[in-house]
Amino acid sequence: MELTVEQIAEGVRRANHAMVDLEQALNAADAKLGDGDTGSMLVRVIGGMAAAAPKTATSVSEAFGKLARAGMSATGSSLGTLFAGAMLLLAKQTKDRSVDWADLSALVGAARDGMMARGGAKLGDKTVLDMMDALAAALEGKTDAAQAGKAGVDAAERTLEAYRDRPCKMGRAKFFSEKSVGLDDPGMLAFAGLVRALATAK
Amino acid sequence: MKKLMNDPAHYVDEALDGLTLAHPSLMRDGSAGRVIRRAEATRKGKVGIVSGGGSGHLPLFCGYVGQGLLDTCSIGNVFEGPNVDSCMEAIRLADGGQGILRLYGNYGGDRMNFDIAGEMLEDEGIRCTTVLGTDDIASGGPDEIERRRGVAGLIYAYKCAGAAAEAGAHLEEVTRLAAKAVAMTRTIGVGLAACRLPSAARPSFELGENEIEMGIGIHGEPGIWRDTLRPSDAVADEMVERLLADLPPSGAEVSVLVNGLGATPLEELFILFRRVHKKLAEAGLRVVMPLIGNYVTSMEMQGASVSLFHLDEELKRLLLAPAECPFWRVG
Incomplete structure (x- = not known):
């Protein structure tokens, strides 16, 4: 099945809607070892993406480009910039071609690799990259939105669970590595919440 | 705070x-x-x-x-x-x-x-x-x-x-x-008390009433050690020793920046500089254009950093060239 501009716009709408409930939980998770602003930052980023009207794009690439530029105006935080940078990479990867749901695994993998090169984190550092890695694997062979949604939510929850008791090795939390054991990484928690929102019609 | x-x-x-x-x-x-x-x-x-x-x-x-x-x-x-x-x-x-x-x-x-x-x-x-x-x-x-x-x-x-x-x-x-x-530049900081982000409810880290942290970063990143407060001269000695060990002098001149992190009185910066100057003289180094004041802060963090800028003729000429901004005027 083809991945459409309408589906991307609907995904942004769902994510923006979900942030209403996620904001305070993410701020609280971030306040444990950080500044306590991850939720509010993502509200600005995703709100900006929704306001950029991805629905009006004439191609999937243009839609991702709109999301990237909106993210880049909304924040300078590392997580937000990585998110916007991933959108920019997706825009480049999908330029001048149609995109199928079956391509999504490879696209998420490319975004993961781009974010890794950009931000310097490695797999296993307990960051959003570990979520993307799990998502890329879970999406393999999935050919429509329903299959991808179910596999994505399973993978996100499994990965969050698997990393909870491991130490964080990236970002500010790396200075308090042992204290991060038992805590969800705020970026991973946000990723899980957003994947759940994307997969659920509301 | x-x-x-x-x-x-x-x-x-x-x-x-x-x-x-x-x-x-x-x-x-x-x-x-x-x-x-x-x-x-x-x-x-x-x-x-x-x-x-x-x-x-x-x-x-x-x-x-x-x-x-x-x-x-x-x-x-x-x-x-x-x-x-x-x-x-x-x-x-x-x-x-x-x-x-x-x-x-x-x-x-x-x-x-x-x-x-x-x-x-x-x-x-x-x-x-x-x-x-x-x-x-x-x-x-x-x-x-x-x-x-x-x-x-x-x-x-x-x-x-x-x-x-x-x-x-x-x-x-x-x-x-x-x-x-x-x-050619090396810096080390020492923290006495934390700062708080405007939007945060609590300080971004905590230091005990009688505690200092050697090597603290300008966002409160953890440093090398935490221990009880000691006299300024002992802190200055350790800072200069660490800086010179990291980059041994290749010339005879250095510029020194004794920088306040936001909530440290100028008096305390001058007390620190006085000893830094002595230590550098003992190491055979002449101080060119000392800078003492709040040049790079961390909001209301209490503490100071010491930077050494090792000079040769080329760098010295650039350092002494005229410049003017609201917080630093040269020439």
Whole structure:
């Protein structure tokens, strides 16, 4: 099945809607070892993406480009910039071609690799990259939105669970590595919440 | 920790409003007002020097926009990188047709934003180079200098790159001199009490009533040790010993920056400098242009940093060249 501009716009709408409930939980998770602003930052980023009207794009690439530029105006935080940078990479990867749901695994993998090169984190550092890695694997062979949604939510929850008791090795939390054991990484928690929102019609 | 402010959401923009009202040589620019540039138009034919970083460190970063220093500076929220838009705008506004040196501290977020900004501008044909401040010796060993963070010593690189650009040096030369200034600068900090982000309920870290932290970073990043408070002379001795061990002197002259982190009285900085000066003299080093004051702060953090800038003839000439910004005047 083809991945459409309408589906991307609907995904942004769902994510923006979900942030209403996620904001305070993410701020609280971030306040444990950080500044306590991850939720509010993502509200600005995703709100900006929704306001950029991805629905009006004439191609999937243009839609991702709109999301990237909106993210880049909304924040300078590392997580937000990585998110916007991933959108920019997706825009480049999908330029001048149609995109199928079956391509999504490879696209998420490319975004993961781009974010890794950009931000310097490695797999296993307990960051959003570990979520993307799990998502890329879970999406393999999935050919429509329903299959991808179910596999994505399973993978996100499994990965969050698997990393909870491991130490964080990236970002500010790396200075308090042992204290991060038992805590969800705020970026991973946000990723899980957003994947759940994307997969659920509301 | 009390703060005299209005809405935390307006903290940065209201500070920039006041800064530019007080200093007409600086102007806000960019779509969100998050670029500070020189009030006069960009000089054609001059290499542009662009910096940027999070707020909460004034005079760093944007306070060093001025003659013989920076051309433009992108500004992020408190302790947060400047967004891609402001970095792109800062680069465009500094473009005098001879290329741009991006000169800022080695932090992941700042790097990402400046790198993406550079990629987005590739089509516009603006040539950019990058030099990162890596002077904080507590944030990585001598064998992993590329991991070190940039702190107060960055202003020496501003000064040298700015002087070279003002004198008409081309981009490769300005870049070489900025990198050389970074390579010859070492800094170490000591923290006495934490700071609090305007939007946060609690300080970003805690230090006991009678505790100090050697090697603390300018966002409260953990340092080398925490122990009980000791006399200033003992702290000065350890700081100078660590700095000289990390970069043994190759010449006979150094500049010294004894920098307050925000809430330390000038008296305490001079007490510290007096001993630093003695230790350097004992090591056979002559102090050129000592700088004592609040040059790079961490809001209301209590403490100080000591930077040594090892000079040769070339760097000394650039350091002593005329420069003028609201917080630093030379010549």
